[in-house]
Amino acid sequence: xxxxxxxxxxxxxxxxxxxxxxxxxxxxxxxxxxxxxxxxxxxxxxxxxxxxxxxxxxxxxxxxxxxxxxxxxxxxxxxxxxxxxxxxxxxxxxxxxxxxxxxxxxxxxxxxxxxxxxxxxxxxxxxxxxxxxxxxxxxxxxxxxxxxxxxxxxxxxxxxxxxxxxxxxxxxxxxxxx
Numbered sequence: 001x002x003x004x005x006x007x008x009x010x011x012x013x014x015x016x017x018x019x020x021x022x023x024x025x026x027x028x029x030x031x032x033x034x035x036x037x038x039x040x041x042x043x044x045x046x047x048x049x050x051x052x053x054x055x056x057x058x059x060x061x062x063x064x065x066x067x068x069x070x071x072x073x074x075x076x077x078x079x080x081x082x083x084x085x086x087x088x089x090x091x092x093x094x095x096x097x098x099x100x101x102x103x104x105x106x107x108x109x110x111x112x113x114x115x116x117x118x119x120x121x122x123x124x125x126x127x128x129x130x131x132x133x134x135x136x137x138x139x140x141x142x143x144x145x146x147x148x149x150x151x152x153x154x155x156x157x158x159x160x161x162x163x164x165x166x167x168x169x170x171x172x173x174x175x176x177x178x
Contacts, residue, residue: 002038002083003031003032003035003037003083005083005084006031006047006083006085006131007028007031007032009085009108009109009131010024010027010028010031010109010112010131011028012108013108013109013112015112016171016174016175017171020111020112020113020171023112023113023114024112026114026129027047027112027114027129027131030045030129031047031129037129038079038080038081038082038083039079039080039081040078040079040080043124043126044126044127045114045126045127045128045129046078046079046126046128046129047079047085047129047130047131048076048077048078048079048088048128048129048130048131049076049077049079049085049086049087049088049089049091049092049130049131049132049133050074050075050076050077050089050092050130050131050132050133051074051075051076051089051090051092051093051102051132051133051134051135052074052110052111052132052133052134052135052172053074053075053093053097053099053102053135053136053137054105054134054135054136054137055136055137055138055139055154056136056138056139058176059156059157060139060154060155060156060157061074061154061155061157061160061172061173062074062075062093062097062099062137062143062152062153062154062155063152063153063155063163063164063169064096064097064148064149064151064152065149065150065151065152066148066149066150067147067148067149067150068120068148069117070150071164071166072151072155072163072164072169073164073166073169074132074169074172075092075093075095075096075097076089076092076093076096076130076132077092077095077096085131085133086104086133089131089132089133089135090102090104090133090135093135095146095148096146096148096149096152097137097143097144097149097152098142098143098144098145098146098152099137099141099143100141101137101138101141102135102136102137103135103136103137104133104134104135105133105134105135105136106134109131109132109133110132110133110134110172110175111132111168111171111172111175112129112130112131112132113128113130113132113168114127114128114129114130115127115128115130115168116128130168132172139154157173157176160173
């Protein structure tokens, strides 16, 4: 079954708090219920992959100013049918930042989140069941802006709240992957 690798990753992931654990359980139920969970065409929601890109010192992260959502977030996006969510996160990180030399930090999930995406055009409001992985990049590698972003930058953890108050981003800062 194409969903089993993700279900295995989710079964071994340990949440940091009750709220994240509730989301982990909801993602497991969602993946089990919908064989097409990796498809953007599933209107209730779909699996997405995101990258928490840290510097070697683990005190800064790459944030993008997302054009459609007009918020500073970690890079990520739709699986578009790909059940390898780590591959999705790596692809999206490269596409949205231009970074080519990304190193995966550990074999497992770094964070999970479920968040609503507002209706836009013909697309109804839906949920993103986001699976997040920690990657490392060299801060001297240049960014390559894209049409999806209004900005890309390294943000030190102590400056995060100048860019976002998103609880899911703040939770990842608290984790400080090593």
